[in-house]
Amino acid sequence: MLQNKSDIAKGPLTKEGLFFFDDSLKNNFSKKYLIGVDEVGRGPLAGPVVAGACVIFNYEPWMSEINDSKKLTASKRNDIFRKMITSKSLKLSFSYCDNNEIDNLNILNASLCAMKKAVIRLLNYLNEDPKNFLIAVDGNKKIKDISLEQLSIVKGDSKSLAIAAASIFAKVIRDRWMDIIHLSAPVYDFKKHKGYPTKYHTDMIKKYGLSPYHRKSFSPCKI
Secondary structure: OOOOHHHHHHOOOOOOOHHHHHHHHHHHHOOOEEEEEEEEOOOOOEOOEEEEEEEEOOOOHHHHHOOOHHHOOHHHHHHHHHHHHHOOOEEEEEEEEOHHHHHHHOHHHHHHHHHHHHHHHHHHHOOOOHHHEEEEEEOOOOOOOOOOOEEEEOOHHHOOHHHHHHHHHHHHHHHHHHHHHHHHOHHHOHHHHOOOOOHHHHHHHHHHOOOOOEOOOOOOOOO
């Protein structure tokens, strides 16, 4: 067990991995459950920012495959996604802020807003007292205006199993969302780059202007 709460965010306790880190968080904060929260899509020039939230009730052997979504191939993320949504050992939720909300709120506030909505949605799924939960947020910011005990963890998606699972869930949902957006604006090739600022993407913005899905507050989309 960690000696004090200030030690918690430093990394996994043991070589056994991410699940034991989550258990240590619950023990140190005297909580029954932990909700891991992460977002994807802060860097793209188009599309939503999507947040995932996850609570894991029981560890299953396949969960050893879960890792920071950025370290996994698309194929592996999709495989884990299928296992997560059919498992009774965890519950998941997601929410988002679209490109217009991002322009109005700024990307940081939009990300935190999406996280808050994902957490609230997950809690609504569960028949449990919210006071039994600790919220573990990836990054160095806490969710605003939410009356639950929470902890921000830098690089949490490589330390916490619940955060890593939330990151995979959000990543797969956002990637599939961008595949759908691609169908209505194929010239930008969203299916390939998912809205990130590749050279092809920025060249297409220069050539065709902005689509309804672009973030006008982001350079080079500013008008």
